[in-house]
Amino acid sequence: MEILVKKNRKQQIEEKATTLFRERGYAATSMRDLAQVLGIEAASLYSHIKSKEEILQKICFRMADEFFEAWKGVESEQNSAAAKMNKAAIAHVKVITRNTDASAVFFNEWRHLSEPYLGDFLAMRDDYEGRFIQIIKDGIASGEFEVVDEKFTMLTILSSLNWTHNWYKPEGSLTPEEVGVKLSNLVLNGLKK
Amino acid sequence: MEILVKKNRKQQIEEKATTLFRERGYAATSMRDLAQVLGIEAASLYSHIKSKEEILQKICFRMADEFFEAWKGVESEQNSAAAKMNKAAIAHVKVITRNTDASAVFFNEWRHLSEPYLGDFLAMRDDYEGRFIQIIKDGIASGEFEVVDEKFTMLTILSSLNWTHNWYKPEGSLTPEEVGVKLSNLVLNGLKK
């Protein structure tokens, strides 16, 4: 009967690898380390995967997919740039808080991707960052936001949002939604009264 | 005659290592990679250094020293928390922008330190972060700042400041001081008008 409980070995491998890559880094995690966590021999891993890098690719591009998926609904009919930024921040943070380990790998280990994956990855990142820049531009044009350097501001905002993976604990008191709201509020309104 | 121009081999090694560690990560940089950049054999490195990790230790703890050194002057006689935060942000960002490569190593590679260095490092980080928390607490107590979760706010602010190493180009138009001012302003006043 048990539905959704059975996971095939490949999924297990990717899950454990995500944890290890997060804790030790991709380069410092050996296939023998990974095998040991799963209770098998290193060579046995290759019955399920093609290479070590394939695991990293899966993690990185699955996260990218999730970020783009979450973006849907951000640029809806509403016209306020602040509301859009709020929505975007919440959507973004929700993805991170629901995948803290995979997010850490996504943010820190992507440089170990080889071509053409690396190029694809960077192109997606550019695309994604461009969406935040557009919101900022809109806000400036409409007079909602201060006149700022859009790229600088985008980088600053995203760095705040992206850091979430480093401290968020799912078992803590804050829900992903609440984290997004608080971050969005701090970014939009600042610390001063 | 030439003063301050002559650098001994050990310094050269640390400089080149900083660049490589930044570009490829500590674990993915081999001693043979490093030797090649310097035009010597890998074994020759050991006439100057004790181990690969020693280089990482030097980078990390020199940066830590610089951050603490820069803090002097932040907690001066002035009483406004906003002014203190402004000073702290500028001081912090100045250190980063003047050492972007070493900062990247400092922020991303410290986990490869072994004990007792790792413990020392984390203790220093806690100390440093505590200083930012104190400014936030002061600002809340004095009514200058919104009532916020101090730790959450500290993490968010520092993540913005610390991301600077990833995009700042010394040859660009912004001076370190200007970057600090802009970041501090965004954090304190927010994006909205």
Add this chain to the structure above:
DNA sequence: ATAATTTGCTAACGAACGTTAGTATGCTTA
């Protein structure tokens, strides 16, 4: 019942890793 798939093993490959030993050369200092 049989075929196919999943899962795992042992053994081993060649390459790369950090590091040490021992030696040699040239520069700097006493």
Add this chain to the structure above:
DNA sequence: TAAGCATACTAACGTTCGTTAGCAAATTAT
């Protein structure tokens, strides 16, 4: 001029790396 230090070499060490080949058992699908 001698001593000492800085610098670099060749050769090699034992270990670990990612990965492949070939085989075997168990499970699943036809």
